[in-house]
Amino acid sequence: MTPSASEVLAPAAPSVPRLLERCRDLVRPALTEAVERLHPWLGEMAAYSFGWCEVGGAPVDASGGKGVRQALAVLGAEVAGVPGPSGVAAAVAVELVHTFSLLHDDIMDGDPMRRRRATAWKAYGTGPAVLAGDALFALAVETVAWTPGGPAGMRLLSAALTDVVSGQADNLLFAARPWSGPERVRPEEYRTMAERKTGALLGCALSLGAALGGAPPATTAALERVGRHAGTAFQIVDDVLGIWGDPAVTGKPVHGDLRERKKTYPVLAALDAPVPAARRLAALLESVDVPDEALARHAAALVTEAGGRTAALAQARRHLAAVESGLAELPLAGPAVDELRTLLSFLVRREL
Template sequence: MSVVTTAPVLGFTDSTTRSAHEVLAAAQELAGPAHRGAVDRLPEEIRHIAGYHAGWWDAEGRPRQGGGKAVRPALVLASAWAAGGEDAETVRAAVPAAVAVELVHDFSLLHDDIMDGDLTRRHRPAAWSVFGVGEAILAGDVLLTLALDLLAGSPGLRVLTGSLLRLCSGQSADLAFETRTDVTLAQCVEMAAGKTGALLGCACEIGALAGGAGQDRAGLFGRFGHHLGLAFQLTDDLLGIWGDPAVTGKPVFSDLAARKKSLPVVAALTSGTPAGERLARLYHGDRILDERSLAHAADLIEAAGARAWAQREAEANLAAALACLRQADPAPEAAGDLRLLAQLITRRDR
């Protein structure tokens, strides 16, 4: 959030009319230069891969427009603002934490794309498919190291390392699910809580700590982010089946083609419905699913009630997140930004 000294809000003169996209743009304005500055410290070969992955330049190093939405840095900065009573200096002090969380996010995506065999990321070839598997793994490792260095000596470091353990555990479970036919819905929710909820919860908790919150109050911000992460993952899983490829940048039914055990899929498989049983026979088979079979699988998931279940669960987790935010007693202006980000995360099309 771009800080000005003439108003308590972060770069806006009328907080009642700004949009979530303006909040993200303001966060990018404040944390973006620090993010680039951190990456510029890296050896040139690693820097090149990291900048490509971030969307700052193409494979040849030519500058381009694009990159991530900076959701996680925005959550860090807004949480610091919310905990610190709308103090501009508090937000500036939270920038290293915002950059650290974004570096961890980039690390996780670099490795996830390799483990999942995903060829595209943000509408263009994934880094590993351009620079090689070993190089992309190394770039991810370096970004993680840089993130930990940025938080050295801060109370947020222990929160980040704990979140990393949960994130890796969730990713490990996700990989294990690929070859299992007995995954329960509770196990799938636990996986999503680690793979996605852990880092969003971390972003909000270390932001609140940077804003001066005590552990208990910062924990409420963390719970806000945790539930937001589950809502995010549910929405992401819905988009992985029914999203518009022109908007998401992924092929139609991409998650089904990979036979991913996403939340709607597992909800259908464990539903005890005739549609769920037919889906199990289709999903657990050996043959490659053609376009017609994939469309049929999507129809079976919906017929089993899993699409509606995932939509309800996303809304329920959004409501739980907002309840935790209220308990944290945030500064009013900053709470508005956090609510805007929550709505954006859970009601998006990509």
């Protein structure tokens, strides 16, 4: 069963596609110019990763993704009332860092496909994809360093990157831990990992443009907190979709995360529950290395029976409430704030 939007949040306003398009159009020239500064081979791999070309460099007539993170950077700057170029520079840096993290994550996770085509490491090889990711990281640092608010921006970016790397380290270590017993992964450990791995970059996206434009530190910090909560909610909703999502929407098979034995929030919350279904779920997950569809379907039913799905949606709602509270505390108003609220609603109610 696919989670409805009403399970998590009210439907997003119809203006979201136009908002994302506006921000993409604003950022794309600067992002293209940055990528063109790379070594041509690295630039081609970067363009492939953004969805701009095929292997070999043939152009593709596509937007290269929704561009939510760059839109957050633009809106964060607009909300804070800082000059427009600060938001664009922040958007370029955040998009470069996000793509760098995807290049490396796909290698670590062994994922062969992303957005319905081969991942960069499958298309170009592992070594080249690692190098392309390194190049994008260096380019992001250069982009921030050359802005007028570079020092403040570098502090934000470096703190976010430290958290992203720490979160990914925890995520990799979780895979080796047992499904039951005192060494199992607890839901709160996973929530902390999600805040670091996913929330930190969204918090950086929302606050970096404000920081680069010289916004008051209190405003920048408030935007960073809002982004972190939104990112954590997004990850937990993504976990729900990874089990029960509609393949036509997510691009992934139903029960896919269970078939891959991923330790996601709904599963961990179910395993933590003091009910018989939790013990049956642990026994099932410990009994097979690669569950077939029938076993994955049974596991999903046990997750629901043990309360894992309900617990995940409740946790997402708590972070959404923190997002709303954080936005309400900002001494700001106007169209940009309304657009930001709409975009954050969109972010946490579907897979991006």
